[in-house]
Amino acid sequence: MLVAEDVHRHFEGMHAVDGVSLEVPRGQITGLIGPNGAGKSTFMAVVAGTLPASSGTILFEGEDITRLPTYRRARRGLVRTFQLPSEFARLTVLENLLVAAPQNRGDSLFGALMGKRFWIKDEERLVTEARGLLKRFGMSAKESDYAGLMSGGQKRLIEIMRALMLHPRCLLLDEPMSGVHPRVIEQIQHYLQSLRADGLTILMVEHELHLVEQLCDSVFVMAQGKLIGSGTMASLRRQREIVDAYLVG
Amino acid sequence: MNTYYAANLLIYAGVDIIAVLALNLQFGVSGIVNFSFIVFQAAGAYAAAVLSMPPHTAAEYSFQVYVGGYQLPFPIPWIGGALAGALLAIPVGLVVLRKLRSDYQAIALLVTSIIANTVINNARPFLNGAAGLALIPQPLQDQVDTYGDSYLYLYIGLTAVCVGLVWFLAARIVNSPYGRTLRAMREHELAATALGKNPVALKMTMFIVGGAIAGLSGAILVGFLTVWAPSTWLYPETIILFAALIVGGRGNNLGAILGALLVPVGFEEVTRLLIRMNIGPPNLIPALEWVAIGLFILGFLWFRPEGVRPEPRRVFEGSPDVEVVDRVRTA
Numbered sequence: 415m416l417v418a419e420d421v422h423r424h425f426e427g428m429h430a431v432d433g434v435s436l437e438v439p440r441g442q443i444t445g446l447i448g449p450n451g452a453g454k455s456t457f458m459a460v461v462a463g464t465l466p467a468s469s470g471t472i473l474f475e476g477e478d479i480t481r482l483p484t485y486r487r488a489r490r491g492l493v494r495t496f497q498l499p500s501e502f503a504r505l506t507v508l509e510n511l512l513v514a515a516p517q518n519r520g521d522s523l524f525g526a527l528m529g530k531r532f533w534i535k536d537e538e539r540l541v542t543e544a545r546g547l548l549k550r551f552g553m554s555a556k557e558s559d560y561a562g563l564m565s566g567g568q569k570r571l572i573e574i575m576r577a578l579m580l581h582p583r584c585l586l587l588d589e590p591m592s593g594v595h596p597r598v599i600e601q602i603q604h605y606l607q608s609l610r611a612d613g614l615t616i617l618m619v620e621h622e623l624h625l626v627e628q629l630c631d632s633v634f635v636m637a638q639g640k641l642i643g644s645g646t647m648a649s650l651r652r653q654r655e656i657v658d659a660y661l662v663g
Numbered sequence: 664m665n666t667y668y669a670a671n672l673l674i675y676a677g678v679d680i681i682a683v684l685a686l687n688l689q690f691g692v693s694g695i696v697n698f699s700f701i702v703f704q705a706a707g708a709y710a711a712a713v714l715s716m717p718p719h720t721a722a723e724y725s726f727q728v729y730v731g732g733y734q735l736p737f738p739i740p741w742i743g744g745a746l747a748g749a750l751l752a753i754p755v756g757l758v759v760l761r762k763l764r765s766d767y768q769a770i771a772l773l774v775t776s777i778i779a780n781t782v783i784n785n786a787r788p789f790l791n792g793a794a795g796l797a798l799i800p801q802p803l804q805d806q807v808d809t810y811g812d813s814y815l816y817l818y819i820g821l822t823a824v825c826v827g828l829v830w831f832l833a834a835r836i837v838n839s840p841y842g843r844t845l846r847a848m849r850e851h852e853l854a855a856t857a858l859g860k861n862p863v864a865l866k867m868t869m870f871i872v873g874g875a876i877a878g879l880s881g882a883i884l885v886g887f888l889t890v891w892a893p894s895t896w897l898y899p900e901t902i903i904l905f906a907a908l909i910v911g912g913r914g915n916n917l918g919a920i921l922g923a924l925l926v927p928v929g930f931e932e933v934t935r936l937l938i939r940m941n942i943g944p945p946n947l948i949p950a951l952e953w954v955a956i957g958l959f960i961l962g963f964l965w966f967r968p969e970g971v972r973p974e975p976r977r978v979f980e981g982s983p984d985v986e987v988v989d990r991v992r993t994a
Contacts, residue, residue, distance in 0.1 A: 462857060488859035500854035502847045504914075509977055513847040514858040518840045523868055526839035527832065533840060541979055558978045580858060 415440040415615050416461070416492070416584050421470030423453075423460050430456040432639035433470075438584065443606060443616040445630035445647075447623065453639040454619045455497050458588050461617070462494035463487045474584070489516070491583030495590060497619075499569040503562025507553060510561045510572050511544035512537075514579035540579075547575045551605060567598030574605065585609070587618040591625060603629060623647065670815035672928065677822035678884045679923040683907045684833045684916060685876035690905070691913035691974075692837055693869040694849030696769035698901055699755065699776035700877060703748040705783075705896035707878025708885035709790055710747030711740035715800045715886075724798060727791040737802035741825075741882040748878020749871045756870040761863050765852070776898040784893040795892020802886045822883055829876055833916050836872075843977075845869065846914065899953070903927050906960045912970030921972055930956060 416438040423431040431453045438444045446454050459465040461472055463484035472480045474492050482490075502510050512518075518540060519525045520533025548554045551571050556564065561572055570590055577585055590606075591599045599622075606616065606629055620626050626633055627647040635643040635656050643656045650656050682704060689695040713731030717724055721732070735743070759771045784793045801809050802821065808814060836842050845865060848855045852862050885891045903926060911922020930952060937948045963970065 464853060464857065483861075484856045485859050485861045488857055493859075494857050496854065496857075500851050500857075502850035502854065504850055504974065505843065505846060506977060508979060508982070509843055510847075512840065513843055513855070513860075516859060520840035521844055522841055523836070523872070526836045526841035529835060530839075537840060541981075555983055558976070558982045560976065576858065 415475065416617065417471075417473040418457075418461060419471040419473070421457065421460055421472065422468045423456055423465060424468045429639045431460060431467075434636070434639075434641050435470075436634050436641060436644070438615060438617045439632070440615050441610065441613050442631040443610050443618060443629050445626040445633035446617060446619045446636065447621070447626055447633055448636035448642075451638075452636040454636050455588055457636065458494060458586050458617070458619055462492065462586055464494070488580060491581070492586070493577045493580050493582040493584070494586035495570075495573040495577055495588055497588040497592065499566065499573070501561035501564065501569045501572050503560065505561055506558050507561050507564065507568075507572055508541070508544055508548070508557040510576050511547060511579050512540055514576045515540040515544070516580060544575075544579060547578060551575055552601070565595070567594040567602075570594055570602065571598070571605075574602070578609075582614065584615040584617065587616060587620075589619055589621065591620060591622055599625070666812045666815055670812075670819055672932065673819050674822050674883070674887050675931070676924060676928045677819075677826045678880045679904075679907065679927040680826050680920050681829045681880040681883070682877060682904055683911070683919040683923040683927075684829050685873040685880070686904050686908050687914065687916060687919040688833055688836060688845075688876075689869050689873040691908055691915070691919065692842060692849065693845045693866060694765065694852075695760070695866055695869060695873075696765065696772070697870070697873065698769050698773035698898065698905075699779070700873075700904055701896045701898065701900040702755075702776050702779045703751055703874040703877035704881035704884070704900075705779075705891075705893075706751045706874075707744030707748045707881030708891045708896075709783075709796070709881075710878065711744035711882035712796045712799045712885050712891055713790075714740040714743040715802075716796070716798070727794065727796060728788050729790050729796060730788075734800075736805075740886070741802070741879060744882025744885075745875045745879040748881070749875035751878075752871040752874030753867075756867045760866045760870060773898060776901065780893050780897060793893055795890060795894070797890045799885055799889045799891065801889060818887060825879060825883060829879070830916065830920075832872075832876075833919075837914075837916055846974075902960075903930075903956060906956050908970075909960055909968075910963050910970055912972035912974065914974030915970070915972045918970050918972035918974075922970065925971075926956065926959070 418434055418436050421431055421434045434457055448454050456465060460467045463482060467480055471478060474490060479487055502513060505513065518533060518536045520537060525533050545554065548557055553568065553571060564572065574590065590602055594602065603625060610616065632645065633647055633650060634641055635650060643650055643653055686700055689697045713729055714733050714735045716732050717734045718732035719725065719728050755775060759768050763771055783790055786792065790796060807817065844860055848860060848862050848865055856862055907922035907926035908919055910926055912918020934948055934952045942948060
């Protein structure tokens with residue numbers, strides 16, 4: 415589904431991503447782990463297009479997307495979330511979801527100038543869809559609150575719901591559990607499993623190894639910009655050099 | 664209060680409302696810190712002037728030099744003014760909005776404003792340099808008597824029609840899903856991009872739309888004043904419009920109108936009254952006006968950053984009861 419071939423990203427001589435090649439299989443949750451500064455988030459940014467690759471190729475559904483800008487990758491179904499909360503603070507929770515929705519006739523200058531009658535049906539359909547997601551994620555009561563006033567965990571949920579409004583084919587999650595209350599972590603874990611059951615492909619950077627173990631079908635390990643191993647968590651724990659590099663304890 | 668004074672006040676109010684509504688689309692809704700806004704108003708004014716004036720070789724106009732001079736009838740000069748603002752926005756936007764980060768965009772636009780004013784000030788053959796243009800024909804002056812009160816009422820009416828039109832367009836943009844996308848871009852550009860939004864296209868569109876509206880405001884103003892010179896569009900004029908929007912309420916069209924009435928119109932009138940009262944040395948009150956505007960901006964940013972009329976929270980029909988949430992305060 416998603417293939418990275420010899421991807422490099424350099425910052426003025428520093429090799430943040432140094433020749434990473436990996437394949438994310440369709441319909442699975444794939445983990446990407448490694449110590450701080452391993453280059454995981456940089457790699458995710460390169461895959462999503464928020465940072466250009468210095469060299470290498472990224473294939474999505476068999477097509478080369480290496481030179482595509484981020485918004486075009488998102489429109490093709492490759493959608494990312496961010497390591498830090500990136501909610502639209504002065505938009506309500508429901509509006510945060512609606513922004514992401516494609517195929518709204520009012521989401522262009524022409525459509526806007528045509529007036530409400532031109533786009534109201536699309537808007538109503540998308541509000542219904544967004545409310546369905548809010549209900550699924552237990553946030554219906556918050557729909558009219560400003561997203562900026564939500565807790566860290568709720569912001570994470572908003573990001574995931576927002577991404578889902580785009581009907582992604584592959585979701586790139588950058589530390590979705592970071593700074594989240596344990597109870598909400600359980601919720602997110604449950605939702606991710608149900609998304610996988612729906613057939614969604616997920617590539618996830620995560621530091622909590624027990625979560626990676628529970629969630630991910632396969633895992634890639636990065637250190638110092640390079641891929642140093644891959645497999646299930648159980649198999650990775652048996653590889654001494656990986657344990658030494660990262661899985662201490 | 665005589666008719667001319669009242670008309671002057673109303674027409675200035677109309678022009679300022681149009682300008683602040685345009686700035687609201689750019690800065691309030693889309694987050695583009697357009698510190699060169701006044702340049703687009705000036706472009707519209709100059710375009711309307713040279714479209715309505717005869718060639719500078721004409722007997723009465725030979726004391727000034729300028730390009731063009733087409734003697735086109737109303738409303739072509741006003742339409743031309745709006746077009747000039749829009750056309751100017753394309754190259755400026757392409758240079759400034761594509762690659763630069765938003766804080767650098769603001770600096771680049773401020774510098775653009777200063778460069779544009781300096782160039783027009785010194786390039787006399789283009790638009791008569793520092794002396795500016797004079798004897799600019801007024802709209803419909805061949806058809807109606809421009810010296811009577813009835814012409815003032817006509818001009819107020821024409822300005823009001825333009826205010827209504829701009830208000831209508833701005834309301835449609837702000838209250839649409841497109842307006843929501845613009846607000847999302849303002850809040851977190853990278854996240855909006857990751858959701859399939861093209862920020863450069865969005866910014867360019869609002870830069871051009873805002874440029875057109877600014878150009879129209881300039882055309883209206885120059886048709887009333889009949890003169891236009893670089894000294895009327897120095898960069899601090901943009902700061903006044905920003906002050907109006909910050910005071911009125913960013914992201915809210917009603918706030919933009921309120922701000923336009925409070926700051927550019929209100930301050931000017933208060934200053935005029937104080938000057939008549941002969942308080943202090945002759946230049947004290949105009950100088951203090953700038954101090955007051957600066958303090959006004961700082962005061963609002965500190966104590967009420969959302970302005971008098973904050974951007975409304977959009978609650979959709981069928982929303983469950985929600986507790987009233989505090990406004991998100993952003994400085």
